[in-house]
Amino acid sequence: xxxxxxxxxxxxxxxxxxxxxxxxxxxxxxxxxxxxxxxxxxxxxxxxxxxxxxxxxxxxxxxxxxxxxxxxxxxxxxxxxxxxxxxxxxxxxxxxxxxxxxxxxxxxxxxxxxxxxxxxxxxxxxxxxxxxxxxxxxxxxxxxxxxxxxxxxxxxxxxxxxxxxxxxxxxxxxxxxxxxxxxxxxxxxxxxxxxxxxxxxxxxxxxxxxxxxxxxxxxxxxxxxxxxxxxxxxxxxxxxxxxxxxxxxxxxxxxxxxxxxxxxxxxxxxxxx
Amino acid sequence: xxxxxxxxxxxxxxxxxxxxxxxxxxxxxxxxxxxxxxxxxxxxxxxxxxxxxxxxxxxxxxxxxxxxxxxxxxxxxxxxxxxxxxxxxxxxxxxxxxxxxxxxxxxxxxxxxxxxxxxxxxxxxxxxxxxxxxxxxxxxxxxxxxxxxxxxxxxxxxxxxxxxxxxxxxxxxxxxxxxxxxxxxxxxxxxxxxxxxxxxxxxxxxxxxxxxxxxxxxxxxxxxxxxxxxxxxxxxxxxxxxxxxxxxxxxxxxxxxxxxxxxxxxxxxxxxxxxxxxxxxxx
Numbered sequence: 001x002x003x004x005x006x007x008x009x010x011x012x013x014x015x016x017x018x019x020x021x022x023x024x025x026x027x028x029x030x031x032x033x034x035x036x037x038x039x040x041x042x043x044x045x046x047x048x049x050x051x052x053x054x055x056x057x058x059x060x061x062x063x064x065x066x067x068x069x070x071x072x073x074x075x076x077x078x079x080x081x082x083x084x085x086x087x088x089x090x091x092x093x094x095x096x097x098x099x100x101x102x103x104x105x106x107x108x109x110x111x112x113x114x115x116x117x118x119x120x121x122x123x124x125x126x127x128x129x130x131x132x133x134x135x136x137x138x139x140x141x142x143x144x145x146x147x148x149x150x151x152x153x154x155x156x157x158x159x160x161x162x163x164x165x166x167x168x169x170x171x172x173x174x175x176x177x178x179x180x181x182x183x184x185x186x187x188x189x190x191x192x193x194x195x196x197x198x199x200x201x202x203x204x205x206x207x208x209x210x211x212x213x214x215x216x217x218x219x220x221x222x223x224x225x226x227x228x229x230x231x232x233x234x235x236x237x238x239x240x241x242x243x244x245x246x247x248x249x250x251x252x253x254x255x256x257x258x259x260x261x262x263x264x265x266x267x268x269x270x271x272x273x
Numbered sequence: 274x275x276x277x278x279x280x281x282x283x284x285x286x287x288x289x290x291x292x293x294x295x296x297x298x299x300x301x302x303x304x305x306x307x308x309x310x311x312x313x314x315x316x317x318x319x320x321x322x323x324x325x326x327x328x329x330x331x332x333x334x335x336x337x338x339x340x341x342x343x344x345x346x347x348x349x350x351x352x353x354x355x356x357x358x359x360x361x362x363x364x365x366x367x368x369x370x371x372x373x374x375x376x377x378x379x380x381x382x383x384x385x386x387x388x389x390x391x392x393x394x395x396x397x398x399x400x401x402x403x404x405x406x407x408x409x410x411x412x413x414x415x416x417x418x419x420x421x422x423x424x425x426x427x428x429x430x431x432x433x434x435x436x437x438x439x440x441x442x443x444x445x446x447x448x449x450x451x452x453x454x455x456x457x458x459x460x461x462x463x464x465x466x467x468x469x470x471x472x473x474x475x476x477x478x479x480x481x482x483x484x485x486x487x488x489x490x491x492x493x494x495x496x497x498x499x500x501x502x503x504x505x506x507x508x509x510x511x512x513x514x515x516x517x518x519x520x521x522x523x524x525x526x527x528x529x530x531x532x533x534x535x536x537x538x539x540x541x542x543x544x545x546x547x548x549x550x551x552x553x554x555x556x
Contacts, residue, residue, distance in 0.1 A: 007454050017487070265326065266326045268488055
């Protein structure tokens, strides 16, 4: 039986410590989070509040004209409950000129533009608020590549990137994230009616268990099938993880010299701090 | 005889030896004020852990004229010290090292003999492998030092035991990993389990000092421990936070435990040697 249950007290202590340490050691004391109204950003925001204090966290609500009203409302629920600073900026007038250039634009292109527009606003506000951008990508979506490169993946530090979606849900419950946010179907809300699970073709419950065996427990594909996972599902998930490796890396640099960034110029980001 | 042992589970600044030295001096003062006889710092306590290309620039030699060690050697006039550093030998090989300082002298330097180079670890890429495991005499009796992966293998503590160590001083920079529904991280449970096992099997004192703080996404979990020759936990530091943990080691316990449980007396080293020779000579 695959059990993804985590000790939420330990997770909470480590993740708030991580935010505090990594924000302060670069000389900052504040953080900015894009609060979509969904679960991942809610959790990142609450962790940042616990780490830095509500007065040091700016939550941004960045709706587009087709965004679900629920997203805005749910983000507001969190803002009210945790008393974080907030700002709401409609990205429609920024995104629309680009989107309107092509009447046949696909949902995926439109979604990517919105995700990247939100990244631009997020990073602009980090400068104004003097805070670091807190990441909101969970382990499931990072592994599946279910995200926009240089869009919602962009951040200075990511406290939730080693938590599967079902673990995000568990920790969010423990930290008091409002239940409408926990209970609604996960959605990037990049177009109307979009939900993660219908787009992906499987549930987080299913895929998290499979990824846990494949990645954390180093099961072979065959062993996963023997554990009862459908062969086609196993193969599709493995293909998806492999295909999206590029999203988990900095762009490779073509090596010419004796010492090249990424290969043999090796320092942690925390170098000197 | 009593030994007041102090374990300083500190966070370090990555690659900033001067700042880390300052923190050492601070903890030395604190330990001295609390009447410690011996203060142990974690692995690479003067440099930080994930050094990568910083290795050469943070290396020091444990000598009186070294700008860092001269302060530590001076401080060791008051209480004995174990510090973690990058040791550079005369032919410019770099080792993960622990130095035992006492009375202004370097009593012993241990070079880490097992460099984990798997999973999240990449030590073998940046460091030279130590090639000796030796116990040494201190004013509290014979002791031995091991660094992290050294005691994930059973043979180095066994060798120290046979070489006369009654006090084993383990230091670590152990990144926390393996979160599940338990109260402790898997990495912490593992290290605590083996520390207790060594104390029990070798009827010796086993102290472990692990650092705290973050380096990028890695959290070092702290949780210093001291186990006595009965394998009983006699001191435990907190997880995740900097702390100075003190333990009074009643060294007479060695005699009482070994009178009851003569594992050391009965250890058949000649048998071990014979069988090892046979095993290792097999084509």
